[in-house]
Amino acid sequence: MAHPSASASALLRHVRTGRARSRAELVALTGASRNTVTARVDQLIAANLLAEGGRGGSTGGRPPTLLEFNGRAGCVLAVDLGVTSVDVAVTDLSAQVLATVGHPIDIAEGPAAVLAEVDRLAQQVLAEAGLTPADVCAVGVGVPGPVEFSTGRPVHPPIMPGWHDYPIPSTFARYDCPVYADNDVNVMALGEMGIAGSDEDVLVVKVGTGIGCGIIVDGRVYRGAQGSAGDIGHISVPPPHGQPVVCRCGNENCLEAIAGGGALLRAAVAAGLPVTSTRELLELARHGDGPTLELVRDAGRTIGTVLAALVNFFNPHRIVMTGGVAQAGAPLLAGIREAVYGRSLPLAARALEITVSDAPAMSGRLGAALMAIEGYLDEDAVTPAGRADGPAAAGR
Numbered sequence: 001m002a003h004p005s006a007s008a009s010a011l012l013r014h015v016r017t018g019r020a021r022s023r024a025e026l027v028a029l030t031g032a033s034r035n036t037v038t039a040r041v042d043q044l045i046a047a048n049l050l051a052e053g054g055r056g057g058s059t060g061g062r063p064p065t066l067l068e069f070n071g072r073a074g075c076v077l078a079v080d081l082g083v084t085s086v087d088v089a090v091t092d093l094s095a096q097v098l099a100t101v102g103h104p105i106d107i108a109e110g111p112a113a114v115l116a117e118v119d120r121l122a123q124q125v126l127a128e129a130g131l132t133p134a135d136v137c138a139v140g141v142g143v144p145g146p147v148e149f150s151t152g153r154p155v156h157p158p159i160m161p162g163w164h165d166y167p168i169p170s171t172f173a174r175y176d177c178p179v180y181a182d183n184d185v186n187v188m189a190l191g192e193m194g195i196a197g198s199d200e201d202v203l204v205v206k207v208g209t210g211i212g213c214g215i216i217v218d219g220r221v222y223r224g225a226q227g228s229a230g231d232i233g234h235i236s237v238p239p240p241h242g243q244p245v246v247c248r249c250g251n252e253n254c255l256e257a258i259a260g261g262g263a264l265l266r267a268a269v270a271a272g273l274p275v276t277s278t279r280e281l282l283e284l285a286r287h288g289d290g291p292t293l294e295l296v297r298d299a300g301r302t303i304g305t306v307l308a309a310l311v312n313f314f315n316p317h318r319i320v321m322t323g324g325v326a327q328a329g330a331p332l333l334a335g336i337r338e339a340v341y342g343r344s345l346p347l348a349a350r351a352l353e354i355t356v357s358d359a360p361a362m363s364g365r366l367g368a369a370l371m372a373i374e375g376y377l378d379e380d381a382v383t384p385a386g387r388a389d390g391p392a393a394a395g396r
């Protein structure tokens, strides 16, 4: 049996992420035998995924031949579905965007209408990049609701009427390749990790109308037994002023019912602030309006109490805030930091960084591309016999 950490896909991953640059470094990194590494590298070169580059530095003796990942060996489609807009991109296997287009949609029009539009946009970006459907190795789709990852079907998504159990991968049957669909928070979390990868443990927390969390363990998305890991929006928190608040899920005092975008807006209107949307509220906060800043900071504190518990439980290297409300930036972060650093155990909080995403608009597209690339390279590209089940088979 092969050494599990020296599979062809694992070796490819080490070269792609820059952790190893030669056969010798792969041997050192994986503990596999030189023969095993050589055979697998030959397989990857034959598949056009690795190329031999120049010579590396030497400490005596013959300098090693450097290995390079060939990102141009194929392309993937990346789809970032939102509630009111969709972005579609085609990238190479290094997640370099070759062409991208955005378009307004209404997710509530249902899967047939929305995915027909996505299909049209996908053909448009492929044509712009001078590519054909046959060039597409995999498709990644981020969805604003819960998705069963193994089948790519949404599961009772609260803001997506008509989408329950719809086989999203069937939309992309013309590409005859694996299709991966996941909720937008997990996809954004992958995007925050970026192509360089990371072996860190990170929580990516999206605060918009809802609140969700992408859990990254050793640089990879952790989905849990049924794929719902990270659904922190429905963790119970103490209600403000002791008055219970009913959540859209039917329970009382959920985090997102008390500190999400909708809750912020209700609190602002109740306080007599001149706002009719979350966007206007964030605009006021940006202009330094005192009462608005206090509301945002309160929401930050409430979110922070939940994050403090997660920090004690999970001990992440970093927490990255993203989503519409996270654009409030400083006041939200101040509330979160106050609660997290005040309530986390010193060992867990000592080196913890809490930041706001610096490219929230790109992370959905980049994450969808990375999900497709990782799925393809891990499971399909270097397994000559292909696979019998899993996402590749979904929707066919």
Ligand SMILES: [Zn+2]
Residues within 6 Å of the ligand: 233, 234, 247, 248, 249, 250, 251, 254, 257
């Ligand atoms: Zn709830």
